[in-house]
Amino acid sequence: MKKYTYILLVFITVLSGCKSPEARRPVTQKSGSFINESIERNRELVAREEAEILEVIERDSANEYFASNSGFWYYYNKRATDPSNTETPEFGDVVRFDYSITDIEGQVIYAEGEIPTRRYAMDKEELFGGLREGLKLMKEGEVVTFIFPSHKAFGYYGDKDKIGTNLPIRTKVTLHSITEEEQPRN
Known part of the structure; x- marks a missing residue:
């Protein structure tokens, strides 16, 4: 009898051990x-910044502003002197430019000359998004002032120096030259 009890006990243990695994539920x-x-906070931030920018534009009757397809505004301080020149920078072209940065009310953050002249290979190097898109609209010799909402400028982190969190900025850019990308020889 002990033998049958022992076999029955082993049989029940084996059957109960063959249970299929259950998925564990997350703790939270x-x-x-x-x-x-x-998402809602960011939508409110963008709407608030755009309203502030549009108010600044409305007060500035001296300049004719244009809205870009990329979500920023700009006006020309100086247009290209040669009207037949329609060349704008393209992917890989090297541009040489200067720029200064103020807040949208005009308080200087980086004065003209404080940032050294920059050489930039279009879309191949790091540059904040708004300026990268703004350079694509410019021709050699032009001076353009851009107003960027914070998400097109330095965003949440700022530049970790003088530009704070979520700060819309005004950037005056002088495009000195555009050099076409050299094609590799076969």
Whole structure:
């Protein structure tokens, strides 16, 4: 009898050990509310900055502003002197330019000459998004002032020096030269 009890006990143990594995449930479950709240905060920030920028533009009757397709505004301080020149920088072209930065009310952040003349290979090097897109609109010899909302400028982090968090900026850019990318020889 002991033998049958022992076999029955082993048989029950084997059957109970062959249970299929169950998926473990997470300790905490996220509802996605943080992401939704973040999206809403960013929408409000963009709307507030755009309203502030449009108010500045409305007060400035001396300049004719243009809205770019990339989400910033600009006006020409000096247009290209040669009307037949329609060349704007393209991918890989090297541009040489100077720029200065103020807040949108005109308070100087980086004065003219404080930032050294920059050589930049279009879309191949690091440059904040708004300026990268703005350079593509310029011709050699032009001076253009751009107004960038913070998400087109330095965003949440700023430049970790003089430009703070979520600060819309005004950037005056002088494009000195455009050098076409050299094609490799076969």
